Amino acid sequence: MRAFLVCLLVLATPTAHAKKRRQGGAHPAERRVARHHQRFAGNGTGGDSPKPEGGGPELLLTFDDGPALDKTPKVLELLDQHGYKAVFFVCGAHFTGKSAAAEKARALLREIVARGHAVGNHTVHHLFLCGKPGVDRAVEEIEGNGQLIADAIGAPPYLFRTPYGAHCATLEATLASLGVRPIGWDIDPQDWRLKNAVKIEATVKAALRRLDGRAILLLHDVQAATLVALPKILDFIDQENVRRGQVGRAPIKVISYDYLLEGRVPKAPDRSLPALARAAFESIFVPFWRDAAAPGDGGAGSPVDLGAVPRP
């Protein structure tokens, strides 16, 4: 109930971030992300996620910032066509309240789960969780979104990704206190910034040609250009695997969250599902800032246009 009230309160009070975006000003996080991308654009072939033992390359598809009523269903159709499963890191601002759009978005979340995909927490309002918002607000955003997701799909999300890839000592302490381990990514075609299907496709293809470990691909199902690029990216995986077969290279296996849980879960003291799920992910994917070689100035992500979010 507390989380629900918090969500209503937060929704009723547009954030400084949202106001600033409507005014066209760049959020500090966006400037930080832009700097990050200048340094790391096009980089990423599984650098942060450890290589699978004895197997070929593996790819986890992730889609952030949705669900989008006009785009996410198309993503689901494309994934079904290829038999691929993905993780959707969603923002509760899209599916809170009593509006028809919010109810449709909650139904869409259930559809995501029904089709075998996983739903992860990406905060209610895609808030930059370091600095000014403070610890209480960060907790509200994380727990509030967890509650909204649980209300929609009947189970809390076990996966979490920080908006903008934000990381700082305060946030790390907050996440630790909540028992939350954030998930990073390895391949980032910057779809949210480029909004150019050709460039998005080219960046992902280049990374997949080089891939020989395990990698997480970051895409945004709220971006129109991503929807244009996605069928070509998924077709390319099939073509690349044919090519790899011809030269004796192991094919890229597109993995699901369930795959990570099955037979790959290390012995955990607490065998409850949340602990199990976290342990599985922690054993396979390393949050990028725990890697000494990872950038120190932030990751990526895309801002949700709160102006387009239906209000309760």
Ligand SMILES: [Zn+2]
């Ligand atoms: Zn994001």
